[in-house]
Amino acid sequence: MSLRSLGMELHCRCIQTESRPIGCHIEKVELIPANSHCEETEIIATLKKTGQQVCLDPEAPWVKKVIERIMANRKR
């Protein structure tokens, strides 16, 4: 069993982040807290329909709003 299969990455996963507000296309969001292998929080969204994964910027206001909306269980 590899470290990767345990969900542990040995480096940051995101190279660039999506700047367009794509909140309505998001199927689910993965939050990866800063850890010994990556010093920044990483947010990886999986898109509806395509299943494509895109990185989001944790500092972007629209990303914070998307997370807040999900947590509040509000639908768009």
Next chain:
Amino acid sequence: MSLRSLGMELHCRCIQTESRPIGCHIEKVELIPANSHCEETEIIATLKKTGQQVCLDPEAPWVKKVIERIMANRKR
């Protein structure tokens, strides 16, 4: 390619949620917004070391704080 492989579930994934504040054991967190197959937001945390997946209650104050802390990129 199945719907499941696209990350789409046809029902809610969580049956019960973890009540103990396990924030420091969390490797990553998956947020699944309410959708046509599950009317509530689901939060699934993957634990460090074991890789075990546990469901968290989006309404629990400690869970909200964990998400806020991750978003703010603050380490414990």
